[in-house]
Amino acid sequence: MKLVYFLTIFTVMFSVTTFSQSTPTEAFHNDEKTIQPEPMFVIKLSNGEVYVQQPLLEKIDPNWIDSISVFKNLESEEIKHYGKRAENGLVLIYIKKENEEDVKKILPQ
Numbered sequence: 001m002k003l004v005y006f007l008t009i010f011t012v013m014f015s016v017t018t019f020s021q022s023t024p025t026e027a028f029h030n031d032e033k034t035i036q037p038e039p040m041f042v043i044k045l046s047n048g049e050v051y052v053q054q055p056l057l058e059k060i061d062p063n064w065i066d067s068i069s070v071f072k073n074l075e076s077e078e079i080k081h082y083g084k085r086a087e088n089g090l091v092l093i094y095i096k097k098e099n100e101e102d103v104k105k106i107l108p109q
Contacts, residue, residue, distance in 0.1 A: 037088045038054060038088065038089075039070075039072070039086070039088050039089030039090055039091050040082060040085050040086040040088070040089070040090050040091070041053070041054060041057060041091045041093065042082070042090065042091070042092050042093065043060075043093050043095060043103060043107075044092055044093065044094045044095065045095055045100050045103065045104075046097055046100060047100075050107055051085075052107070056106070056107070056108075057093075059106045060093070060103065060106070061099075061102070063099075064095055064096055064099035064102055064103060065093060065094070065095060065096070066094040066095060066096045067094045068091065068092070068093050068094070069091070069092040069094070070089070070090070070091050070092075071086075071089065071090040071091075071092075072089040072090075074087060076090075078090055078092070
């Protein structure tokens with residue numbers, strides 16, 4: 001639950017800080033409200049990585065997480081590595097090695 005709370009707060013903060021930098025064509029319009037796109041979420045495992053949507057993150061136990069890195073500077077090497085998909089920011093979630101099997105069980109096949 002704490003992870004979901006953190007990610008919700010992060011997404012709101014990220015949207016507020018990036019909204020002023022975007023042009024109207026970069027934002028999505030829905031029911032007369034402007035909704036900023038979310039950052040890209042990546043789960044990093046020792047043998048690779050998995051791109052995930054925020055709802056899947058709700059299933060991850062915060063105790064499984066080793067660390068979280070957040071990038072929003074388009075010039076950072078990490079965002080350049082992921083390309084256009086990460087232009088709205090990037091959240092790398094590093095999983096503890098001993099919990100990787102637990103994470104793999106909740107990931108889509």
